[in-house]
Amino acid sequence: MYAQEVKSTGKGVKSLEEMEPQERAFQEKIDADIKIEPKEWMPEGYRKTLIRQISQHAHSEIVGQLPEGNWITRAPTLERKAILLAKVQDEAGHGLYLYCAAETLGISRDQMTEQLLSGKAKYSSIFNYPTLTWADIGAIGWLVDGAAIMNQVPLQRCSYGPYSRAMVRICKEESFHQRQGYDIMMKLVKGTTEQKEMAQDALNRWWQPSLMMFGPSDKDSVHSAQSMAWGIKQNTNDELRQKFVDQTVPQAEYLGLTVPDPDLRWNEEKGGYDFGEVDWSEFYEVLKGNGPCNAERMAARQKAWNDGAWFREGLMAHAKKREARKVAAE
Numbered sequence: 087m088y089a090q091e092v093k094s095t096g097k098g099v100k101s102l103e104e105m106e107p108q109e110r111a112f113q114e115k116i117d118a119d120i121k122i123e124p125k126e127w128m129p130e131g132y133r134k135t136l137i138r139q140i141s142q143h144a145h146s147e148i149v150g151q152l153p154e155g156n157w158i159t160r161a162p163t164l165e166r167k168a169i170l171l172a173k174v175q176d177e178a179g180h181g182l183y184l185y186c187a188a189e190t191l192g193i194s195r196d197q198m199t200e201q202l203l204s205g206k207a208k209y210s211s212i213f214n215y216p217t218l219t220w221a222d223i224g225a226i227g228w229l230v231d232g233a234a235i236m237n238q239v240p241l242q243r244c245s246y247g248p249y250s251r252a253m254v255r256i257c258k259e260e261s262f263h264q265r266q267g268y269d270i271m272m273k274l275v276k277g278t279t280e281q282k283e284m285a286q287d288a289l290n291r292w293w294q295p296s297l298m299m300f301g302p303s304d305k306d307s308v309h310s311a312q313s314m315a316w317g318i319k320q321n322t323n324d325e326l327r328q329k330f331v332d333q334t335v336p337q338a339e340y341l342g343l344t345v346p347d348p349d350l351r352w353n354e355e356k357g358g359y360d361f362g363e364v365d366w367s368e369f370y371e372v373l374k375g376n377g378p379c380n381a382e383r384m385a386a387r388q389k390a391w392n393d394g395a396w397f398r399e400g401l402m403a404h405a406k407k408r409e410a411r412k413v414a415a416e
């Protein structure tokens with residue numbers, strides 16, 4: 087049983103024997119790969135973990151529109167602009183499905199927004215870096231969406247039904263996003279010397295932050311053991327980071343670009359790349375709000391919330407009027 091296996095890692099995961107009957111029945115369902123649906127009983131910790139992860143995922147999609155949105159008006163061609171617009175709209179859609187999935191667990195959209203704006207809820211560290219050149223749009227699609235796919239494909243098998251179903255559609259769209267990013271990089275490396283340098287510079291700046299997207303190393307991950315026992319996560323952070331490096335290094339080679347890591351080398355024995363230690367002090371600084379763009383991102387979301395007040399009030403007034411008309415007609 088998974089729960090027992092994880093317990094041996096010493097991260098405080100209960101074994102089946104230690105569980106009360108209701109919790110044991112729940113865990114057995116998860117171990118048998120049966121999805122958990124919104125109205126069913128679930129341990130409070132499972133519900134809270136899902137709300138935390140799904141809402142933070144939704145916030146990441148919404149905040150993730152900002153660095154790319156920065157280039158919509160400056161895309162080099164009409165075609166590139168149309169593609170980028172479609173991608174950024176997809177991110178908004180992802181945020182909306184995910185907020186809906188989280189709402190099935192008993193939290194409202196307003197509560198989630200409040201948690202984001204007060205700084206209680208996180209969003210992915212990656213979106214606190216600036217997009218300085220057009221090549222950054224290529225690097226985001228290639229690396230950031232590439233990392234997102236690596237992390238999200240296993241989430242399609244998440245034990246919670248609404249999250250796993252939302253992930254199916256999201257993953258299809260992420261594949262398009264990754265392809266468009268790689269296509270931009272291909273174009274740049276075949277261009278002028280300056281364009282190739284721009285592509286290399288973008289890879290240099292986005293490589294480490296992309297590795298950080300997978301979360302802290304396994305020894306420092308707080309939630310992985312319990313989330314894996316509950317079938318929320320299927321893999322540890324380090325496993326996914328390794329897969330990402332193994333998949334991406336040959337893609338960089340094909341582009342003729344150099345991955346900015348002097349310790350990167352193929353390890354025949356393990357059948358994967360060894361790579362340098364991630365700069366965890368930078369990761370934790372970004373999480374604390376001290377990344378290059380944290381303040382800018384939060385200010386943009388706060389402004390959007392304030393600017394939307396008249397619209398939310400209008401919708402509420404309309405809903406109240408409709409309700410009153412319905413009651414009067416009964």
Ligand code: BYC
Pocket residue numbers: 138139142143144146147148150151177208209210211212230231234237298299300301302306307308309310313319323373
């Ligand atoms: N950034 O115990 P751990 C996208 C936090 S959107 C910030 O390993 P867990 C896209 C973690 O939340 C991509 N915080 O946690 C959109 C926890 O703090 P709390 C977003 C991070 O949850 C637009 C603490 O560190 N993807 O692709 O087991 C354009 C300890 O970590 C980060 C998702 O959200 C981070 N990078 O594992 C383009 C996927 N990493 O919550 C692209 C869903 C860790 O206790 N989420 N933390 O305060 C997950 O798979 C997991 O939540 C994580 C972390 C792997 C991220």
